[in-house]
Amino acid sequence: MAVADITSPSEEIQETSGLSSGWGRRLLIAIPYIWLLIFFLAPFVIVLKISLSDVILARPPYFPNFDISEGWQGLLAMLQAFDLENYVWLTEDTLYLNSYLSSLRIASISTLLTLVIGYPIAYAMAKAPKEWRATLLMLVILPFWTSFLIRVYAWIGILKKEGFLNYFLLWTGVIDEPLMILNTDTAIYIGIVYSYLPFMVLPLYAVLEKLDISLLEAATDLGCSPLKAFWVITLPLSLPGVWAGCFLVFIPAVGEFVIPDILGGSSTIMIGKTLWVEFFSNRDWPVASAVAILLLLMLILPIILFQKQQEKQAEASQ
Template sequence: MSAPGPGSSGGWRARLVRLPPLLWLTAFFLVPFLITLKISLSDAATAMPPYLPVLDWQAGLEGWSSFLEALDFENYAILWFDSFYREAALSSLAYAGAASLVLVLVGTPLAYALARAPARWQALLVALVVVPFWTSFLIRVYAWIAILKPEGLLNAALLRLGLIAAPLEILNTPTAVMIGLVYAYLPFMVLPLYAVMSRLDGTLREAAADLGAGPVRVFLTVTLPLAAPGIAAGALLCFIPMIGEFIIPDLLGGSDTLMLGRVLWSEFFSNRDWPLASAVAVLMLLIVIGPVVLFRDAGAREAGR
């Protein structure tokens, strides 16, 4: 995706090396995106495929011009003016933002503990963070239903302990969605953070302690600022897919949980409105590109300093 750097431009060998990723991105990202973009500019129709216009190859130039004339931004106007879609977008941003914040708060100490663990334990502990990936994502989310439902494991345990008198309503609430998001994305937060933190120079912490800083001040003034790039990378790595998350809000959230992924699904499968669904997909991409560009600029500043 990135432009070729200086020095990589020379020779057919270098160009050959760049070819496979270029072909891959063209075939599996650029072409599907262009198709989606085109559909988003079309109108829904009861037909096969369920949208208009379809390019008439036989009509030649005439066909092209009528094809292009039929494209418009009507679906984007709907997204903009219908508050339902605006709310879905804002709600997605809110869920992803809040969950990213919780992930930073939970993931940072966890990654720090991993990085400071005795060397012989670290490989095992990191493996434990990754182990959940060996089970299907869908099954793990279903497991949370079993835990969170009114007669589920959590309520049974709390009732047994006498901490609550009646089962808590957690499933089908925003809380359940947050729990699901934080649970599912924690490894994506912890791993890049751990990578940064385990590479931090330990003598800097010692120097800070030597100058009278207690453990808390050492962490806040030395470890945390130096780990900031890892925190940003982890948060971004979680934020982006959470914007479009579908399974977690669908299974754990109530029927009123609004998230773009869910809206997209229902437009596509329930309403069979492919053009509007495509417009939602393009909108999602635009929302996600913002933070990526910000992060890349920050990275470039850091590198160029």
């Protein structure tokens, strides 16, 4: 999308200033591609290479290595040493499959919870008086001013057995004995929903705020009760925001490592945690890389869906 936007104004310039602007235009288009090449494609190729290698006790802990002094022969030798052994291993141990499935489950449930909590917040913000909206928006973004890690640690203090939540609930008499929340899946859900809520609220707010109020008036004018008007007008028209919010929460939540590590129990396995263990505890870089590559392939599908959705939305708004 961004590329297309850049080309159209520069086309006008080209008519007036000839050759030189053709280069300027190419440079403008090249910048994002060079960025992707350096910061995404190159690391990806390195990880892919490691995932095809064998683990050894050395530094670096994998084989083969490419020595540039050996030239063409060296490269060929390295390619011949590659195998899919690590990927085969991933299918043999159920730990990995369970990690992937558990991650998908936790990410899906968290995304749904975030949507259910985020929608009313975004709706209330969009319906608030105009002069309040900037402040409300600020409040949503405010948590980002503190480190993510510190905010997740803070939840330990709230959720632990002698934490604020239990203290409060015992004090009000709602419960007789402290709830065990920390180190359970519930704690992970709380952590993910809390951390990713702004990513759900912001795109939802963006679509709901733009929603033409006269559409709702037209619906009620034609005999729709206000509640029904929400279901047949507001909700369908806010779907692009729902999609955007869900993808923005789901994609990072699948690979989430910090929250399950800090708030989750030892019985909860998530792929991010498994990867961390392979990499740092087992020092098996090739298997860890294979896990990462598979995770990426798994996420490409929702990312493509997200892109398609964005394109459709852009088309509709034209």
